[in-house]
Amino acid sequence: MAFENWKVRLHMLLEEATYQPEDLHELQEALRAEVAELQAQGLPVPADIAKLEERLEAALSPPKT
8 A cells, every 4th residue: 555545544534533622433443454554565654543542542541549
């Protein structure tokens, strides 16, 4: 898949998160799938996307006791 297509798909995911923040878990799963696809193709994961993935993980993980 061309990198431009991936950027469009990611943009759509982020738009969805903006207007439907209750679906952040779904965004997280979709983002993981997109990142895995990039990595499977040997493409680098953009730093801002990696940071977003980390922030979602921190925000959606249960608090540690």
